[in-house]
Amino acid sequence: MEYLPTHFSMRRFFDATMKRNKLFTGLSVIAVIILVWALLPKSPDTDYADEGEPRTRPATQLKIGYVTIAGALPLFVAEKYGYFREAGFETELVRFKSSNEIAIAAATNKIDLVGICATNAVLDAAVASSTRFGAFLLNGYTKPSETEQATDYLLARKGITLEQLKGKRIAFFPGSISRVFANLIFPRLGLAVEDVEYIEMSPPNWISAMETGVVDAVTAVEPFAQMLRDRGRVDVLVEGYYAQVMPNVPLSGAWFVAGRLPADAEARIYSAFGRALDLIQSDRERALRAFSDFTKISPDVYRRIGLNRWRLIEDDEARESIRRFVAILLESGELRKAPASYLWAPRYAP
Incomplete structure:
Protein backbone atom coordinates (compact mmCIF):
# COMPACT_ATOMS: atom_id res chain seq x y z
CA MET A 1 0.00 0.00 0.00
CA GLU A 2 1.28 3.42 -0.91
CA TYR A 3 0.97 6.23 1.65
CA LEU A 4 0.85 9.94 0.96
CA PRO A 5 3.43 12.06 2.69
CA THR A 6 2.41 13.20 6.15
CA HIS A 7 2.78 16.90 5.35
CA PHE A 8 0.27 16.53 2.44
CA SER A 9 -2.38 14.93 4.70
CA MET A 10 -2.02 17.67 7.26
CA ARG A 11 -2.28 20.38 4.59
CA ARG A 12 -5.51 18.88 3.21
CA PHE A 13 -6.96 18.63 6.70
CA PHE A 14 -6.01 22.25 7.41
CA ASP A 15 -7.58 23.51 4.13
CA ALA A 16 -10.82 21.64 4.78
CA THR A 17 -11.03 23.04 8.28
CA MET A 18 -10.51 26.60 7.03
CA LYS A 19 -13.22 26.18 4.40
CA ARG A 20 -15.69 24.98 7.04
CA ASN A 21 -14.81 27.94 9.28
CA LYS A 22 -15.25 30.43 6.43
CA LEU A 23 -18.59 28.89 5.49
CA PHE A 24 -19.77 29.05 9.09
CA THR A 25 -18.63 32.67 9.41
CA GLY A 26 -20.33 33.64 6.14
CA LEU A 27 -23.60 32.03 7.15
CA SER A 28 -23.44 33.79 10.51
CA VAL A 29 -23.01 37.20 8.86
CA ILE A 30 -25.95 36.54 6.52
CA ALA A 31 -28.10 35.48 9.46
CA VAL A 32 -27.27 38.69 11.33
CA ILE A 33 -28.10 40.83 8.26
CA ILE A 34 -31.46 39.09 7.82
CA LEU A 35 -32.28 39.55 11.50
CA VAL A 36 -31.42 43.27 11.44
CA TRP A 37 -33.42 43.80 8.22
CA ALA A 38 -36.43 42.04 9.73
CA LEU A 39 -36.34 44.32 12.77
CA LEU A 40 -36.14 47.55 10.76
CA PRO A 41 -39.41 49.60 10.44
CA LYS A 42 -41.08 49.09 7.08
CA SER A 43 -41.81 52.01 4.75
CA PRO A 44 -45.53 52.67 4.28
CA ASP A 45 -44.89 52.84 0.53
CA THR A 46 -43.46 49.32 0.41
CA ASP A 47 -45.58 46.26 -0.26
CA TYR A 48 -44.38 42.77 0.65
CA ALA A 49 -45.20 39.73 -1.40
CA ASP A 50 -45.81 36.31 0.15
CA GLU A 51 -42.25 35.24 -0.63
CA GLY A 52 -40.95 38.10 1.49
CA GLU A 53 -39.47 40.26 -1.29
CA PRO A 54 -40.10 44.03 -1.03
CA ARG A 55 -42.04 45.68 -3.84
CA THR A 56 -42.45 49.48 -4.04
CA ARG A 57 -46.08 50.55 -4.39
CA PRO A 58 -46.45 52.75 -7.50
CA ALA A 59 -47.79 56.28 -7.05
CA THR A 60 -51.42 56.84 -8.08
CA GLN A 61 -51.72 58.92 -11.25
CA LEU A 62 -53.89 62.00 -10.67
CA LYS A 63 -54.95 64.42 -13.41
CA ILE A 64 -56.32 67.67 -11.95
CA GLY A 65 -58.22 70.41 -13.79
CA TYR A 66 -57.88 74.08 -12.85
CA VAL A 67 -58.09 77.70 -14.01
CA THR A 68 -55.28 80.15 -13.23
CA ILE A 69 -56.80 82.48 -10.65
CA ALA A 70 -56.03 83.29 -7.02
CA GLY A 71 -58.88 81.06 -5.89
CA ALA A 72 -56.80 78.04 -6.90
CA LEU A 73 -54.08 78.80 -4.32
CA PRO A 74 -54.72 75.69 -2.14
CA LEU A 75 -54.21 73.50 -5.20
CA PHE A 76 -51.01 75.32 -6.17
CA VAL A 77 -49.64 75.07 -2.62
CA ALA A 78 -50.35 71.34 -2.38
CA GLU A 79 -48.58 70.82 -5.70
CA LYS A 80 -45.56 73.06 -5.10
CA TYR A 81 -44.76 71.81 -1.61
CA GLY A 82 -45.17 68.12 -2.38
CA TYR A 83 -48.31 67.39 -0.35
CA PHE A 84 -49.78 65.33 -3.19
CA ARG A 85 -46.52 63.46 -3.72
CA GLU A 86 -46.20 62.69 -0.01
CA ALA A 87 -49.78 61.40 -0.08
CA GLY A 88 -48.82 58.90 -2.79
CA PHE A 89 -49.85 60.71 -5.98
CA GLU A 90 -48.10 61.57 -9.21
CA THR A 91 -50.01 64.62 -10.42
CA GLU A 92 -50.60 66.30 -13.74
CA LEU A 93 -52.23 69.73 -13.53
CA VAL A 94 -54.30 70.54 -16.61
CA ARG A 95 -55.19 74.18 -17.24
CA PHE A 96 -58.55 75.14 -18.74
CA LYS A 97 -59.99 78.46 -19.88
CA SER A 98 -63.30 78.16 -18.05
CA SER A 99 -65.12 76.23 -15.35
CA ASN A 100 -67.53 74.81 -17.92
CA GLU A 101 -64.62 73.13 -19.69
CA ILE A 102 -63.40 71.64 -16.40
CA ALA A 103 -66.84 70.30 -15.45
CA ILE A 104 -67.29 68.68 -18.87
CA ALA A 105 -63.79 67.16 -18.71
CA ALA A 106 -64.57 65.67 -15.30
CA ALA A 107 -67.92 64.28 -16.44
CA THR A 108 -66.32 62.66 -19.49
CA ASN A 109 -63.39 61.06 -17.62
CA LYS A 110 -60.77 63.42 -19.04
CA ILE A 111 -59.58 64.41 -15.54
CA ASP A 112 -59.64 62.64 -12.18
CA LEU A 113 -60.12 65.60 -9.85
CA VAL A 114 -61.64 69.08 -10.08
CA GLY A 115 -59.04 71.35 -8.49
CA ILE A 116 -61.23 74.43 -8.80
CA CYS A 117 -64.49 74.99 -10.65
CA ALA A 118 -67.52 77.27 -10.47
CA THR A 119 -70.34 75.81 -8.41
CA ASN A 120 -73.04 76.38 -11.00
CA ALA A 121 -70.93 74.77 -13.76
CA VAL A 122 -70.44 71.60 -11.73
CA LEU A 123 -74.12 71.38 -10.79
CA ASP A 124 -75.19 71.90 -14.42
CA ALA A 125 -72.80 69.16 -15.56
CA ALA A 126 -74.05 66.84 -12.82
CA VAL A 127 -77.67 67.19 -13.94
CA ALA A 128 -76.90 67.01 -17.66
CA SER A 129 -74.62 63.97 -17.47
CA SER A 130 -75.96 62.15 -14.38
CA THR A 131 -72.42 62.35 -12.99
CA ARG A 132 -72.30 62.75 -9.23
CA PHE A 133 -69.93 65.37 -7.84
CA GLY A 134 -69.04 66.09 -4.23
CA ALA A 135 -67.65 69.44 -3.08
CA PHE A 136 -64.93 69.02 -0.46
CA LEU A 137 -63.43 72.54 -0.45
CA LEU A 138 -65.33 75.80 -0.92
CA ASN A 139 -63.84 79.00 -2.26
CA GLY A 140 -65.60 81.98 -0.69
CA TYR A 141 -65.65 85.49 -2.15
CA THR A 142 -66.11 88.25 0.40
CA LYS A 143 -66.74 91.94 0.77
CA PRO A 144 -63.93 94.03 2.27
CA SER A 145 -63.84 94.39 6.04
CA GLU A 146 -61.45 95.56 8.74
CA THR A 147 -59.66 92.21 8.57
CA GLU A 148 -60.15 91.15 4.94
CA GLN A 149 -59.58 92.69 1.54
CA ALA A 150 -61.95 92.21 -1.34
CA THR A 151 -61.07 89.36 -3.67
CA VAL A 245 -75.18 88.03 -4.01
CA MET A 246 -74.52 86.89 -0.45
CA PRO A 247 -71.72 87.25 2.12
CA ASN A 248 -68.84 84.84 1.58
CA VAL A 249 -70.49 83.41 -1.53
CA PRO A 250 -69.11 79.93 -2.41
CA LEU A 251 -68.68 80.78 -6.06
CA SER A 252 -66.34 77.85 -6.67
CA GLY A 253 -64.65 74.93 -5.01
CA ALA A 254 -62.75 71.67 -5.38
CA TRP A 255 -64.79 68.59 -6.22
CA PHE A 256 -64.53 64.82 -6.28
CA VAL A 257 -66.23 62.81 -9.01
CA ALA A 258 -68.15 60.04 -7.25
CA GLY A 259 -66.60 56.62 -7.83
CA ARG A 260 -63.66 57.98 -9.81
CA LEU A 261 -61.14 57.43 -7.00
CA PRO A 262 -60.95 54.89 -4.16
CA ALA A 263 -62.09 56.02 -0.72
CA ASP A 264 -58.57 56.06 0.70
CA ALA A 265 -57.35 58.20 -2.23
CA GLU A 266 -60.11 60.76 -1.57
CA ALA A 267 -59.13 60.88 2.09
CA ARG A 268 -55.46 61.47 1.22
CA ILE A 269 -56.36 64.25 -1.22
CA TYR A 270 -58.60 65.87 1.38
CA SER A 271 -55.72 65.77 3.85
CA ALA A 272 -53.33 67.32 1.29
CA PHE A 273 -55.71 70.26 0.75
CA GLY A 274 -56.05 70.60 4.51
CA ARG A 275 -52.27 70.90 4.82
CA ALA A 276 -52.31 73.56 2.10
CA LEU A 277 -54.89 75.62 4.01
CA ASP A 278 -52.81 75.31 7.18
CA LEU A 279 -49.78 76.72 5.36
CA ILE A 280 -51.81 79.59 3.88
CA GLN A 281 -52.96 80.48 7.39
CA SER A 282 -49.60 80.10 9.11
CA ASP A 283 -47.16 81.35 6.46
CA ARG A 284 -48.86 83.50 3.83
CA GLU A 285 -45.56 84.61 2.28
CA ARG A 286 -44.37 81.05 1.67
CA ALA A 287 -47.78 79.95 0.43
CA LEU A 288 -47.99 82.80 -2.07
CA ARG A 289 -44.77 81.70 -3.76
CA ALA A 290 -46.80 78.88 -5.29
CA PHE A 291 -48.62 81.43 -7.46
CA SER A 292 -45.49 82.40 -9.35
CA ASP A 293 -44.87 78.79 -10.40
CA PHE A 294 -48.18 78.70 -12.26
CA THR A 295 -48.73 82.29 -13.40
CA LYS A 296 -45.18 83.71 -13.73
CA ILE A 297 -46.51 86.89 -12.12
CA SER A 298 -44.25 88.75 -9.68
CA PRO A 299 -44.64 87.68 -6.04
CA ASP A 300 -44.87 91.39 -5.17
CA VAL A 301 -48.33 91.46 -6.76
CA TYR A 302 -49.56 88.59 -4.62
CA ARG A 303 -48.39 90.19 -1.39
CA ARG A 304 -51.01 92.91 -1.86
CA ILE A 305 -54.06 90.95 -2.95
CA GLY A 306 -57.02 89.83 -0.90
CA LEU A 307 -57.27 86.09 -0.42
CA ASN A 308 -60.42 84.03 -0.66
CA ARG A 309 -61.98 82.43 2.39
CA TRP A 310 -61.36 78.72 1.83
CA ARG A 311 -63.14 76.16 3.99
CA LEU A 312 -63.20 72.39 3.98
CA ILE A 313 -66.63 70.80 3.74
CA GLU A 314 -66.42 69.47 7.31
CA ASP A 315 -67.09 73.07 8.41
CA ASP A 316 -70.78 73.54 9.30
CA GLU A 317 -70.83 77.11 7.95
CA ALA A 318 -69.31 75.91 4.68
CA ARG A 319 -72.07 73.37 4.14
CA GLU A 320 -74.75 75.90 5.03
CA SER A 321 -73.28 78.53 2.68
CA ILE A 322 -73.34 76.30 -0.39
CA ARG A 323 -76.89 75.14 0.38
CA ARG A 324 -77.97 78.76 0.61
CA PHE A 325 -76.18 79.62 -2.63
CA VAL A 326 -77.82 76.72 -4.47
CA ALA A 327 -81.21 77.88 -3.15
CA ILE A 328 -80.54 81.38 -4.55
CA LEU A 329 -79.61 79.93 -7.94
CA LEU A 330 -82.77 77.81 -8.04
CA GLU A 331 -85.06 80.61 -6.87
CA SER A 332 -83.65 83.03 -9.44
CA GLY A 333 -83.91 80.50 -12.26
CA GLU A 334 -80.16 80.57 -12.89
CA LEU A 335 -80.11 76.87 -12.02
CA ARG A 336 -83.00 74.79 -13.34
CA LYS A 337 -82.37 71.75 -11.20
CA ALA A 338 -79.95 70.74 -8.48
CA PRO A 339 -78.66 67.19 -8.02
CA ALA A 340 -79.93 65.33 -4.98
CA SER A 341 -76.45 65.39 -3.46
CA TYR A 342 -73.49 67.66 -4.15
CA LEU A 343 -71.47 67.58 -0.92
CA TRP A 344 -68.65 65.11 -0.38
CA ALA A 345 -69.15 62.66 2.46
CA PRO A 346 -66.00 60.70 3.33
CA ARG A 347 -66.48 56.97 3.20
CA TYR A 348 -64.22 56.86 6.21
CA ALA A 349 -62.65 59.64 8.26
CA PRO A 350 -59.47 61.08 6.70
Whole structure:
Protein backbone atom coordinates (compact mmCIF):
# COMPACT_ATOMS: atom_id res chain seq x y z
CA MET A 1 0.00 0.00 0.00
CA GLU A 2 1.28 3.42 -0.91
CA TYR A 3 0.97 6.23 1.65
CA LEU A 4 0.85 9.94 0.96
CA PRO A 5 3.43 12.06 2.69
CA THR A 6 2.41 13.20 6.15
CA HIS A 7 2.78 16.90 5.35
CA PHE A 8 0.27 16.53 2.44
CA SER A 9 -2.38 14.93 4.70
CA MET A 10 -2.02 17.67 7.26
CA ARG A 11 -2.28 20.38 4.59
CA ARG A 12 -5.51 18.88 3.21
CA PHE A 13 -6.96 18.63 6.70
CA PHE A 14 -6.01 22.25 7.41
CA ASP A 15 -7.58 23.51 4.13
CA ALA A 16 -10.82 21.64 4.78
CA THR A 17 -11.03 23.04 8.28
CA MET A 18 -10.51 26.60 7.03
CA LYS A 19 -13.22 26.18 4.40
CA ARG A 20 -15.69 24.98 7.04
CA ASN A 21 -14.81 27.94 9.28
CA LYS A 22 -15.25 30.43 6.43
CA LEU A 23 -18.59 28.89 5.49
CA PHE A 24 -19.77 29.05 9.09
CA THR A 25 -18.63 32.67 9.41
CA GLY A 26 -20.33 33.64 6.14
CA LEU A 27 -23.60 32.03 7.15
CA SER A 28 -23.44 33.79 10.51
CA VAL A 29 -23.01 37.20 8.86
CA ILE A 30 -25.95 36.54 6.52
CA ALA A 31 -28.10 35.48 9.46
CA VAL A 32 -27.27 38.69 11.33
CA ILE A 33 -28.10 40.83 8.26
CA ILE A 34 -31.46 39.09 7.82
CA LEU A 35 -32.28 39.55 11.50
CA VAL A 36 -31.42 43.27 11.44
CA TRP A 37 -33.42 43.80 8.22
CA ALA A 38 -36.43 42.04 9.73
CA LEU A 39 -36.34 44.32 12.77
CA LEU A 40 -36.14 47.55 10.76
CA PRO A 41 -39.41 49.60 10.44
CA LYS A 42 -41.08 49.09 7.08
CA SER A 43 -41.81 52.01 4.75
CA PRO A 44 -45.53 52.67 4.28
CA ASP A 45 -44.89 52.84 0.53
CA THR A 46 -43.46 49.32 0.41
CA ASP A 47 -45.58 46.26 -0.26
CA TYR A 48 -44.38 42.77 0.65
CA ALA A 49 -45.20 39.73 -1.40
CA ASP A 50 -45.81 36.31 0.15
CA GLU A 51 -42.25 35.24 -0.63
CA GLY A 52 -40.95 38.10 1.49
CA GLU A 53 -39.47 40.26 -1.29
CA PRO A 54 -40.10 44.03 -1.03
CA ARG A 55 -42.04 45.68 -3.84
CA THR A 56 -42.45 49.48 -4.04
CA ARG A 57 -46.08 50.55 -4.39
CA PRO A 58 -46.45 52.75 -7.50
CA ALA A 59 -47.79 56.28 -7.05
CA THR A 60 -51.42 56.84 -8.08
CA GLN A 61 -51.72 58.92 -11.25
CA LEU A 62 -53.89 62.00 -10.67
CA LYS A 63 -54.95 64.42 -13.41
CA ILE A 64 -56.32 67.67 -11.95
CA GLY A 65 -58.22 70.41 -13.79
CA TYR A 66 -57.88 74.08 -12.85
CA VAL A 67 -58.09 77.70 -14.01
CA THR A 68 -55.28 80.15 -13.23
CA ILE A 69 -56.80 82.48 -10.65
CA ALA A 70 -56.03 83.29 -7.02
CA GLY A 71 -58.88 81.06 -5.89
CA ALA A 72 -56.80 78.04 -6.90
CA LEU A 73 -54.08 78.80 -4.32
CA PRO A 74 -54.72 75.69 -2.14
CA LEU A 75 -54.21 73.50 -5.20
CA PHE A 76 -51.01 75.32 -6.17
CA VAL A 77 -49.64 75.07 -2.62
CA ALA A 78 -50.35 71.34 -2.38
CA GLU A 79 -48.58 70.82 -5.70
CA LYS A 80 -45.56 73.06 -5.10
CA TYR A 81 -44.76 71.81 -1.61
CA GLY A 82 -45.17 68.12 -2.38
CA TYR A 83 -48.31 67.39 -0.35
CA PHE A 84 -49.78 65.33 -3.19
CA ARG A 85 -46.52 63.46 -3.72
CA GLU A 86 -46.20 62.69 -0.01
CA ALA A 87 -49.78 61.40 -0.08
CA GLY A 88 -48.82 58.90 -2.79
CA PHE A 89 -49.85 60.71 -5.98
CA GLU A 90 -48.10 61.57 -9.21
CA THR A 91 -50.01 64.62 -10.42
CA GLU A 92 -50.60 66.30 -13.74
CA LEU A 93 -52.23 69.73 -13.53
CA VAL A 94 -54.30 70.54 -16.61
CA ARG A 95 -55.19 74.18 -17.24
CA PHE A 96 -58.55 75.14 -18.74
CA LYS A 97 -59.99 78.46 -19.88
CA SER A 98 -63.30 78.16 -18.05
CA SER A 99 -65.12 76.23 -15.35
CA ASN A 100 -67.53 74.81 -17.92
CA GLU A 101 -64.62 73.13 -19.69
CA ILE A 102 -63.40 71.64 -16.40
CA ALA A 103 -66.84 70.30 -15.45
CA ILE A 104 -67.29 68.68 -18.87
CA ALA A 105 -63.79 67.16 -18.71
CA ALA A 106 -64.57 65.67 -15.30
CA ALA A 107 -67.92 64.28 -16.44
CA THR A 108 -66.32 62.66 -19.49
CA ASN A 109 -63.39 61.06 -17.62
CA LYS A 110 -60.77 63.42 -19.04
CA ILE A 111 -59.58 64.41 -15.54
CA ASP A 112 -59.64 62.64 -12.18
CA LEU A 113 -60.12 65.60 -9.85
CA VAL A 114 -61.64 69.08 -10.08
CA GLY A 115 -59.04 71.35 -8.49
CA ILE A 116 -61.23 74.43 -8.80
CA CYS A 117 -64.49 74.99 -10.65
CA ALA A 118 -67.52 77.27 -10.47
CA THR A 119 -70.34 75.81 -8.41
CA ASN A 120 -73.04 76.38 -11.00
CA ALA A 121 -70.93 74.77 -13.76
CA VAL A 122 -70.44 71.60 -11.73
CA LEU A 123 -74.12 71.38 -10.79
CA ASP A 124 -75.19 71.90 -14.42
CA ALA A 125 -72.80 69.16 -15.56
CA ALA A 126 -74.05 66.84 -12.82
CA VAL A 127 -77.67 67.19 -13.94
CA ALA A 128 -76.90 67.01 -17.66
CA SER A 129 -74.62 63.97 -17.47
CA SER A 130 -75.96 62.15 -14.38
CA THR A 131 -72.42 62.35 -12.99
CA ARG A 132 -72.30 62.75 -9.23
CA PHE A 133 -69.93 65.37 -7.84
CA GLY A 134 -69.04 66.09 -4.23
CA ALA A 135 -67.65 69.44 -3.08
CA PHE A 136 -64.93 69.02 -0.46
CA LEU A 137 -63.43 72.54 -0.45
CA LEU A 138 -65.33 75.80 -0.92
CA ASN A 139 -63.84 79.00 -2.26
CA GLY A 140 -65.60 81.98 -0.69
CA TYR A 141 -65.65 85.49 -2.15
CA THR A 142 -66.11 88.25 0.40
CA LYS A 143 -66.74 91.94 0.77
CA PRO A 144 -63.93 94.03 2.27
CA SER A 145 -63.84 94.39 6.04
CA GLU A 146 -61.45 95.56 8.74
CA THR A 147 -59.66 92.21 8.57
CA GLU A 148 -60.15 91.15 4.94
CA GLN A 149 -59.58 92.69 1.54
CA ALA A 150 -61.95 92.21 -1.34
CA THR A 151 -61.07 89.36 -3.67
CA ASP A 152 -62.78 90.73 -6.79
CA TYR A 153 -63.93 94.04 -8.26
CA LEU A 154 -65.96 95.78 -10.90
CA LEU A 155 -63.38 98.10 -12.47
CA ALA A 156 -63.90 100.78 -15.12
CA ARG A 157 -61.60 102.98 -17.12
CA LYS A 158 -60.84 106.29 -15.44
CA GLY A 159 -63.79 108.65 -15.34
CA ILE A 160 -66.52 106.08 -16.06
CA THR A 161 -69.17 105.79 -13.34
CA LEU A 162 -71.78 103.12 -12.62
CA GLU A 163 -74.46 105.28 -14.19
CA GLN A 164 -72.38 105.56 -17.37
CA LEU A 165 -71.98 101.80 -17.90
CA LYS A 166 -75.08 101.58 -20.08
CA GLY A 167 -74.00 100.81 -23.62
CA LYS A 168 -70.42 100.18 -22.54
CA ARG A 169 -68.33 97.09 -23.32
CA ILE A 170 -67.66 94.99 -20.20
CA ALA A 171 -65.28 92.03 -20.00
CA PHE A 172 -66.34 88.98 -18.00
CA PHE A 173 -64.53 85.81 -17.02
CA PRO A 174 -65.28 83.06 -19.59
CA GLY A 175 -68.02 80.58 -18.77
CA SER A 176 -71.59 80.55 -17.56
CA ILE A 177 -70.72 81.62 -14.01
CA SER A 178 -70.14 85.25 -15.05
CA ARG A 179 -73.53 85.59 -16.73
CA VAL A 180 -75.23 83.99 -13.73
CA PHE A 181 -73.71 86.59 -11.41
CA ALA A 182 -74.32 89.45 -13.83
CA ASN A 183 -78.01 88.51 -13.92
CA LEU A 184 -78.08 88.48 -10.11
CA ILE A 185 -75.95 91.58 -9.43
CA PHE A 186 -76.51 94.10 -12.22
CA PRO A 187 -80.15 94.83 -11.24
CA ARG A 188 -78.87 95.76 -7.76
CA LEU A 189 -76.58 98.27 -9.45
CA GLY A 190 -79.43 99.78 -11.45
CA LEU A 191 -78.50 97.94 -14.66
CA ALA A 192 -79.63 94.98 -16.72
CA VAL A 193 -77.23 92.68 -18.54
CA GLU A 194 -78.94 93.74 -21.77
CA ASP A 195 -77.89 97.34 -21.06
CA VAL A 196 -74.21 96.53 -21.67
CA GLU A 197 -72.14 94.81 -24.33
CA TYR A 198 -71.27 91.52 -22.66
CA ILE A 199 -67.83 90.18 -23.71
CA GLU A 200 -66.23 86.98 -22.40
CA MET A 201 -62.47 87.40 -22.12
CA SER A 202 -59.61 85.45 -20.50
CA PRO A 203 -57.96 87.27 -17.55
CA PRO A 204 -54.51 87.69 -19.16
CA ASN A 205 -56.16 89.83 -21.86
CA TRP A 206 -57.96 92.18 -19.48
CA ILE A 207 -55.08 94.61 -18.98
CA SER A 208 -54.35 95.29 -22.64
CA ALA A 209 -58.07 95.39 -23.47
CA MET A 210 -58.69 98.03 -20.81
CA GLU A 211 -55.66 100.11 -21.74
CA THR A 212 -56.44 100.12 -25.46
CA GLY A 213 -60.15 100.79 -25.01
CA VAL A 214 -61.30 97.45 -26.41
CA VAL A 215 -63.44 97.23 -23.26
CA ASP A 216 -64.58 99.93 -20.86
CA ALA A 217 -64.96 97.86 -17.70
CA VAL A 218 -64.21 94.41 -16.30
CA THR A 219 -65.43 92.19 -13.47
CA ALA A 220 -61.94 91.25 -12.30
CA VAL A 221 -60.63 88.60 -9.92
CA GLU A 222 -57.19 88.46 -8.35
CA PRO A 223 -54.33 88.69 -9.14
CA PHE A 224 -55.38 90.47 -12.33
CA ALA A 225 -57.49 93.01 -10.46
CA GLN A 226 -54.43 94.11 -8.49
CA MET A 227 -52.36 94.39 -11.67
CA LEU A 228 -55.00 96.64 -13.23
CA ARG A 229 -55.17 98.84 -10.14
CA ASP A 230 -51.38 99.10 -9.98
CA ARG A 231 -51.35 100.77 -13.39
CA GLY A 232 -53.54 103.58 -12.07
CA ARG A 233 -55.82 103.77 -15.08
CA VAL A 234 -58.98 102.33 -13.56
CA ASP A 235 -61.58 103.34 -11.01
CA VAL A 236 -63.06 100.85 -8.55
CA LEU A 237 -66.83 100.85 -8.97
CA VAL A 238 -67.60 97.87 -6.72
CA GLU A 239 -65.39 96.10 -4.18
CA GLY A 240 -66.45 92.54 -3.51
CA TYR A 241 -68.51 92.28 -6.70
CA TYR A 242 -69.46 88.59 -6.36
CA ALA A 243 -70.30 88.94 -2.67
CA GLN A 244 -73.17 91.26 -3.64
CA VAL A 245 -75.18 88.03 -4.01
CA MET A 246 -74.52 86.89 -0.45
CA PRO A 247 -71.72 87.25 2.12
CA ASN A 248 -68.84 84.84 1.58
CA VAL A 249 -70.49 83.41 -1.53
CA PRO A 250 -69.11 79.93 -2.41
CA LEU A 251 -68.68 80.78 -6.06
CA SER A 252 -66.34 77.85 -6.67
CA GLY A 253 -64.65 74.93 -5.01
CA ALA A 254 -62.75 71.67 -5.38
CA TRP A 255 -64.79 68.59 -6.22
CA PHE A 256 -64.53 64.82 -6.28
CA VAL A 257 -66.23 62.81 -9.01
CA ALA A 258 -68.15 60.04 -7.25
CA GLY A 259 -66.60 56.62 -7.83
CA ARG A 260 -63.66 57.98 -9.81
CA LEU A 261 -61.14 57.43 -7.00
CA PRO A 262 -60.95 54.89 -4.16
CA ALA A 263 -62.09 56.02 -0.72
CA ASP A 264 -58.57 56.06 0.70
CA ALA A 265 -57.35 58.20 -2.23
CA GLU A 266 -60.11 60.76 -1.57
CA ALA A 267 -59.13 60.88 2.09
CA ARG A 268 -55.46 61.47 1.22
CA ILE A 269 -56.36 64.25 -1.22
CA TYR A 270 -58.60 65.87 1.38
CA SER A 271 -55.72 65.77 3.85
CA ALA A 272 -53.33 67.32 1.29
CA PHE A 273 -55.71 70.26 0.75
CA GLY A 274 -56.05 70.60 4.51
CA ARG A 275 -52.27 70.90 4.82
CA ALA A 276 -52.31 73.56 2.10
CA LEU A 277 -54.89 75.62 4.01
CA ASP A 278 -52.81 75.31 7.18
CA LEU A 279 -49.78 76.72 5.36
CA ILE A 280 -51.81 79.59 3.88
CA GLN A 281 -52.96 80.48 7.39
CA SER A 282 -49.60 80.10 9.11
CA ASP A 283 -47.16 81.35 6.46
CA ARG A 284 -48.86 83.50 3.83
CA GLU A 285 -45.56 84.61 2.28
CA ARG A 286 -44.37 81.05 1.67
CA ALA A 287 -47.78 79.95 0.43
CA LEU A 288 -47.99 82.80 -2.07
CA ARG A 289 -44.77 81.70 -3.76
CA ALA A 290 -46.80 78.88 -5.29
CA PHE A 291 -48.62 81.43 -7.46
CA SER A 292 -45.49 82.40 -9.35
CA ASP A 293 -44.87 78.79 -10.40
CA PHE A 294 -48.18 78.70 -12.26
CA THR A 295 -48.73 82.29 -13.40
CA LYS A 296 -45.18 83.71 -13.73
CA ILE A 297 -46.51 86.89 -12.12
CA SER A 298 -44.25 88.75 -9.68
CA PRO A 299 -44.64 87.68 -6.04
CA ASP A 300 -44.87 91.39 -5.17
CA VAL A 301 -48.33 91.46 -6.76
CA TYR A 302 -49.56 88.59 -4.62
CA ARG A 303 -48.39 90.19 -1.39
CA ARG A 304 -51.01 92.91 -1.86
CA ILE A 305 -54.06 90.95 -2.95
CA GLY A 306 -57.02 89.83 -0.90
CA LEU A 307 -57.27 86.09 -0.42
CA ASN A 308 -60.42 84.03 -0.66
CA ARG A 309 -61.98 82.43 2.39
CA TRP A 310 -61.36 78.72 1.83
CA ARG A 311 -63.14 76.16 3.99
CA LEU A 312 -63.20 72.39 3.98
CA ILE A 313 -66.63 70.80 3.74
CA GLU A 314 -66.42 69.47 7.31
CA ASP A 315 -67.09 73.07 8.41
CA ASP A 316 -70.78 73.54 9.30
CA GLU A 317 -70.83 77.11 7.95
CA ALA A 318 -69.31 75.91 4.68
CA ARG A 319 -72.07 73.37 4.14
CA GLU A 320 -74.75 75.90 5.03
CA SER A 321 -73.28 78.53 2.68
CA ILE A 322 -73.34 76.30 -0.39
CA ARG A 323 -76.89 75.14 0.38
CA ARG A 324 -77.97 78.76 0.61
CA PHE A 325 -76.18 79.62 -2.63
CA VAL A 326 -77.82 76.72 -4.47
CA ALA A 327 -81.21 77.88 -3.15
CA ILE A 328 -80.54 81.38 -4.55
CA LEU A 329 -79.61 79.93 -7.94
CA LEU A 330 -82.77 77.81 -8.04
CA GLU A 331 -85.06 80.61 -6.87
CA SER A 332 -83.65 83.03 -9.44
CA GLY A 333 -83.91 80.50 -12.26
CA GLU A 334 -80.16 80.57 -12.89
CA LEU A 335 -80.11 76.87 -12.02
CA ARG A 336 -83.00 74.79 -13.34
CA LYS A 337 -82.37 71.75 -11.20
CA ALA A 338 -79.95 70.74 -8.48
CA PRO A 339 -78.66 67.19 -8.02
CA ALA A 340 -79.93 65.33 -4.98
CA SER A 341 -76.45 65.39 -3.46
CA TYR A 342 -73.49 67.66 -4.15
CA LEU A 343 -71.47 67.58 -0.92
CA TRP A 344 -68.65 65.11 -0.38
CA ALA A 345 -69.15 62.66 2.46
CA PRO A 346 -66.00 60.70 3.33
CA ARG A 347 -66.48 56.97 3.20
CA TYR A 348 -64.22 56.86 6.21
CA ALA A 349 -62.65 59.64 8.26
CA PRO A 350 -59.47 61.08 6.70
